[in-house]
Amino acid sequence: MNDQKNLFNRFFSLLAKNRYFQVIGSLLFFILFSFALYLIYLDSEAIKEQINNDFNEQQLILAQQASSQLDFFLNNIDIQFKGLTKFLQIKGNNFLKDLFQSFIEQNKDLGIVDIGIISDKGIITNYNAINNIPSIDTTELLRLIKQNNKEFKMINNLHINNTDSNKIYITTEFILPLNPKEEHTRYIFSRIDLATLFKKLLSPVRSGKTGYSWVIDDRGIALYHPEREFIGKNIFEARQEKKPYVNYSKINSIMKEKMMKGEEGKEIYESWWHRDLQGKITKLIAFTPVRNKALGEGRVWSIAVVAPINEVAEAVDKTYIRHISAQATILLGMFLFALLIIAYQRRISSALKERVTEQEEYISSILKYSMDAIVFTDKDNKVKVWNRGAEKMFGYSAEEMIGQSFHKLIPPEIDAEAELASTRDKVIATGYMSNQIAPRITKEGRRITVNISRTLITSLKGDILGFSIIARDETEKMEIEQRIYNTEKLASIGNLAAGVAHEINNPLSVILGFTDLLLEKFNQNSPEYNDLKTIETNANNAKRIVENLLGFARITEGLLDYIDVKLCIENIIAIVKNTLFTNKIEYELEIPDNLHNIRGDAREFQQVVFNLINNSISAMKKTEGGKLKITAQEKGNFVHVSVYDNGEGIPEKIKNRIFDPFFTTKKVGEGTGLGLSLCYGIIKKFGGNITFKSSSKEDNPQLPSGTTFTISLPILEE
CATH class of the missing domain: 3.30.450.20 (PAS domain)
Structure with a gap:
């Protein structure tokens, strides 16, 4: 009986102890479970913060990329505009129509709407423009001419217009004097539509699924925004008109205190719509200024990229909720709790790695392209x-x-x-x-x-x-500036060559005169007579070279006259004969004596042939010699002159650019890129045509290389 009683006492005592351990274990479990939930919460918040920051950093990179693209475009327009002015200063109005049309065609998709020339009296000439654009305010152009005092200012005041087609234009003018030293010079002007420019550059910029970009200036005017009714308006007033009951203090502060002052940064603010979404929406914003000298001092353009924060945090929130639900099953026991903790750590690590991988791929895509x-x-x-x-x-x-x-x-x-x-x-x-x-x-x-x-x-x-x-x-830009400088030097060298030729010609005439007098005093069989004959022969050779140089250097008046093809080509060969010899180049002429004269100016025709021969010499220098062949023949009402060389040839990739002004494959200092462009212009002016055929080693290594340029000019009607 006592043994049985003792057995019951031991059983209840053990049961009491087990309940005590169960309570302690349960309390410990709930403490650990709550602590684990708290850690999960902190971990999730840290991930959200890091992902938000990384995403906003990506938005800042997008804004910087857009700013860089705009900076590149403004610099490119600056180079083109100054290049046009320099070219017109040198060549005058000969190619004005084609140059202006080419300028409009190349840049109309980026906002260039017109180009023309205006006098200081307000008379506009040579005007080219796209269709349906705001009319020109001549008074504003004259005001800018007076205000800028012959200095080039690329971005001036902005003008906002709505056309009949309900298209918004935000235009600004840039004006450059053709000859600043002249008192009454003409000015070349053009207008750019910033609405078109920003739409072209910024509409492709998208952050996340629905993010977008917008632009304001230092006055708070929206230069670009997906909300079309905002464009051209004060953005503070436009927002208030859309949702007048909303407090915009945060975004207004960001714009006023940072963006409009040209600062760069990242922020978070509350909005009440995003595209088609309505209601309170938290957004991430990254912004950067456009840094370009064209804006001038004190003017600011700021590019912003925004996206809803819920797009960024959605993946993290789902992971967070999933793990909270999973932890509830830990009530089954401490062992299962430990297993779930391990599973959680693995899952959260995998989710983090996956998210980081996505970010890396996103950034890598930006860097790659x-x-x-x-x-x-x-x-x-x-x-x-x-x-x-x-x-x-x-x-x-x-x-x-x-x-x-x-x-x-x-x-x-x-x-x-x-x-x-x-x-x-x-x-x-x-x-x-x-x-x-x-x-x-x-x-x-x-x-x-x-x-x-x-x-x-x-x-x-x-x-x-x-x-x-x-x-x-910027190497190509610097090379273009150097070529323009070299072009100006070439004009000076032509004048200098003419002067030097005159100075050499005078003493040669004296030498020949006295030589002729001395020849009369000596017997023809005497050594002195032979020596004087040698002097006379060489002096005549020198005089002939000087006369050829003088004739070639003489500035042409551009008068339409007749051209004796054979005589012109023989004069050019006399000038370049020594150059051909020193470069180991053989030459051959096939020009019939009975060719009809052709229409044009002889000296400009010589310039065209001279440029083509120089290009052939350059092409054959790399092959250490070669053959130059010039032929002429009549077909129908045209005379066709061909210049052939067996040099390295012209690669396919540049054939469609060789007649462009300033395009050259030569090193800086060896060419200006204007030779073939001038040839093309001269031949077209005379009513002719210039074509070429070429085979290069680069494209066809198994075939002989060489180039043939053919000039076709109409026969002069007698």
């Missing part, structure tokens, strides 16, 4: 990201540059350490540095000139993480 060099470095200027644009520009692969500094890109005559340190300090002090023009060296040793913009990258706490760098190759 950018035309500019985009580089990210750490705070010590060590390369962390090197995109394809950088590989193409500098020749170094990403594998060669990751972890390296920029020392190998900087020319040896520049102190690389000092330059990098100075640039780093300036960017840290100001937050960015734009339009730094600097020389660089590619992997192949080629020197290029680049335009570099740098931006400081910091963490949310303000710690310096590194720098983003965007570089654009």
Whole structure:
């Protein structure tokens, strides 16, 4: 009986202890479970914050890309406009119509609506424009001429117009004097429609699924916005008209205190609509100014890229809710709880990796397809990201540059350490540095000139993480400026050559005169007579060369006259004969004596033939000699003159550009890119045509290379 009683006591005692452990275990379980839920909440919030920040950083890169594209367009228009002015200063109005039509056709999709010439009295000539555009305010053009005082200011006041077709135009003029030194000079002007320009550049910019971009200026005028009724209006008033009961204090503060002052940054604000969505919507916004000298001092354009935050946080929220539900099953037991914790860690890690992978793919796509060099470095200027644009520009692969500094890109005559340190300090002090023009060296040793913009990258706490760098190759732009300078020098050299020829011709005439007198005093069989004959022969040769040079250098009046084809070509051959000989080039002429004269100016025709022969010589220099053949024949009412060489030929990829002004394949200093363009213009002026056939080693290595240019000019009617 006692044993049985003791057994019951032990049973109830053990049961009491088990209940005690169960309570303690349950409390511990709920504490651990609650703590785990709290950790999950913190983890989810951290992920949301990081993804939001990364997404906004991507939006900032999109805004910077759009700003860079706009900067490139404005610089390109500046170059084209100044190039047109220089060309017109040199060639006059000969090619004005074609040049203006070409300028409009090339740039109308980017907002160029018209171009013309205006006198200081307000008379407009040579006007070219697209259809259905706002009329020209001549008074405004004259006001700008007086205000700018013959200085080039690309972006002037903005004019907002609604046409009959309900299209909004935001136009501005840019004006440049043709001859600033003249008191009453003419001006070349053009207008650009910013609404068309921004639509072309910014409508493709999309952040996330439904994000978009918009642009305002320093007055708060919406230059571009997906809400069409906003364009051309004060954006503060336009928003208030759309939803008058909404508080816009946050976005208004961002625009007024940051965007309109030209600052760059990232923010979050509340909105009450997004495309077709209505209601309170939290948005991420990244903004950057357009930094271009064309805007002038004090003027600001700011590009913003926005997207709803719910698009970014949606994936994280789903993961968060899924894990909360999963943790409820841990009530089945501590063992299952531990297994679910492990599963949670694996799942959250997988979700994070997947999200990070998506971000990396997104950023990689931006870097991969950018035309500019985009580089990210750490705070010590060590390369962390090197995109394809950088590989193409500098020749170094990403594998060669990751972890390296920029020392190998900087020319040896520049102190690389000092330059990098100075640039780093300036960017840290100001937050960015734009339009730094600097020389660089590619992997192949080629020197290029680049335009570099740098931006400081910091963490949310303000710690310096590194720098983003965007570089654009400006070498071609510099070469164009050099060619324009060389063109001006050529005009001076022509005048100088004529003067030198006159100065040499005078003493030669004296030498020949006295030689003729001395010949009469000596017997024809005497040594003195033979010596004098030698002097006379060589002096006559020198005089003939000088006369040819003088005739070729003489400035043509451009009068339509007749051309003796054979005589003109023989005169040119007399000038270039020594050049052909020194370059080991054989020449052959097949020109019949009974050719009819053709219509045109003989000296301009000689200039065309001279340019074609020079191009042939350049093509045969690389093959170390060759053969030049010039033929002429009559067919119908035309005389056809052909210039053939067996040089390296013209590749297919550039055949459609060889008659473009300033296009050349020669190095800087060896050509201006105007030779064939001038030839084309001269022949067209005479009512003729110029064509060519060419086979290059690059396109057809198995075939003989060579080029034939054929000039066809109408026979002069007698």
